[in-house]
Amino acid sequence: MRSTRPVVCALALSLGLVLSPITVQAALPLAVDGQALPSLAPIVAQASPGVVNISVSGKKVTRQAIPEPFRFFFGPNMPNEQVQERPFQALGSGVIVDADKGYVITNHHVIDEADDIMVTLKDGREFKAKLVGDDSQSDIALLQIDGKDLTAIPLANSDALQVGDFAIAIGNPFGLGQTVTSGIISALGRSGLNIENLENFIQTDAAINSGNSGGALLNLKGELIGINTAILGPNGGNIGIGFAIPANMVKNLMEQLVKYGEVRRAILGISGGELTSDLAKTFGYDKQKGAFVNQVMPGSAAEEAGIEAGDIIVSLDGNPVGSFGELRAKIATMGAGKQVKLGLIRDGKERTVTVTLKQADLTEAKASVLHSALDGATLTDSEPGSKPAGVLVKEVAENSPAAAAGLRKGDLILGVNRVRTENLDDLRKALKGKHKLLAINIKRDNSSLYLVLR
Structure with a gap:
């Protein structure tokens, strides 16, 4: 990093002054006409202990169907798909919203597919976090840590925001550690960006970068007005267009995750x-x-x-x-x-x-939303009154993981790991979480079979 000291010296020489570092520091006024200079420092000092760094690790499983000619060439023992596990690590941010219960809000994409989630406070304490629940459509996740003397950030009424209000962003960009930036609310109610399925973003020009996801967007009272979640930039860097999920949406989602462990859409x-x-x-x-x-x-x-x-x-x-x-x-x-x-x-x-x-009733869905192993299948509820009731496989794309797993158009999914699935909502619940193995009970024509996915 280039030092700024030569610039200071050159400026002093050009003015014919001899300045020591102590003289420069003492020369800075603390007040003008009896009024203290404005500073965000008191707000940051109050709120920053409530913003945490999140580090995650896990294994991403990718499945690629092996074309039929290759399976024929190498014989019947050739598997239908190639499965790869790749370890990954990622960093993000989070906000403590309940100090007594240790609840931490972050983005779903920060913790997605993670096996281990570690939360680090500003004072250096580390905790292993438990995932209470998450919602991919709104990109919100609720974690819980077991710690004492936590600092929570109160939630503001985000419906009261106005374009032009000042905003402060606190997060962990690029893994540097807690960083503070400031700006204004540039727009409200942003949607149609194809960032998430449900979009009602606060737009801000406060600098947000990779790693800020899940961090806090604050007002000048130190209250949480939004959870920073995305940026618009050609190379993934800040260009002054960042987006945050409004605090009122966060509050509604959090209440459901606490009560049900999931979002009741x-x-x-x-x-x-x-x-x-x-x-x-x-x-x-x-x-x-x-x-x-x-x-x-x-x-x-x-x-x-x-x-x-x-x-x-x-x-x-x-x-x-x-x-x-x-x-x-x-x-x-x-x-x-x-x-x-x-x-x-x-x-x-x-x-x-x-x-x-x-x-909302989940009546049709892309199977990839439910589980990556079923990617390529389109699922729908069976006809009302049909017996047995289940989840109908409406379409299966060629050379997809679903096809490699053995799913066929017309299959009726009756259960997963001995859990009955009469509709898509049942199937979503049965697939939720980490599974070492999926035993999917299928009714095909007049026979019953199991597809075993590892």
Whole structure:
């Protein structure tokens, strides 16, 4: 690293001054006109003990199907797939949100597939963390450590944020150790970035880099306004466009993970899209902020609340809704059974409805979302009333891990490791966590068989 001392000396000579380091330090004013110079130091000192470094290690398992000609050439003992295990290590950040219970929030992608998770506090103490639960769609994970004298960061009301508010980011970029940067809130309700499945990001220009994931985004009260999760940059470096998951979403998800160990996804029961100026004018609305409702699903929470196709949803619990993506992310992370108030525009007039959210049913999914060994298969619930009930394999891509594992189109998955799976939700629960071996019970035509995956 280049020293700045020659620059200081050159400046002193050009001014005809003789300055010692002590003189320079003493010359810096502590106040101007009786007012103390602004500093973020008190906020950082208060909050930084609540930001932790996270290091993880594990083994990534990759499966590659062996083409049929090779299997034929080498004979019947040739395996259907090539399995490789590669050890990995990674670094990230986290935030202590409950000092008494030792809860730490971080990103799902920080701890994904990790066998060991270590949490290091600012004071140097290290703890092995337990994974309480995680949610890949919102990229949130909840850890727990067993420690005393922890410092938690209180959560702010992220719905009260405004563009232009000051923001402070604390994390562990590039494994350097705790680092503080500052900026402002550049935008709110960012979605459509294809970073995560559920997107309602706070955008900030506070410097965020690799390793900051899971770290804290704070307001000037030292409260948590978001969890830093992603950056937009051509080479993975900071260009002043970073994204954080809002604290209110984090709070909703954390409550579900603590209570159930998983996220109980909520659903409103509408399909729709973003509101354009032409669409808004057509339906008697003079603004371009909101979520347009194309269709209301029969029997859904939206139908029961009186929402109709053509409505424009403009607020959620009194807070403005900027886009359909923002509404979708907020609803999905609120938790099933929660009651919310939605502000609507119908025929140019405002009205408010109260909705009790229902739990989303997982009716079709890419199998890779459930387990990497099933990558390449599309799964769906069996027809209602069919016996036996199970998970139907709708499609299997050629030369995929699912094909190599022996799955075929039309197979009915009845259980995993002796756990009955009548639907996709059952299958997701059965596959959750680390398994040395998966014994998948399949009904194929009129026979029953097991596929054993290691």
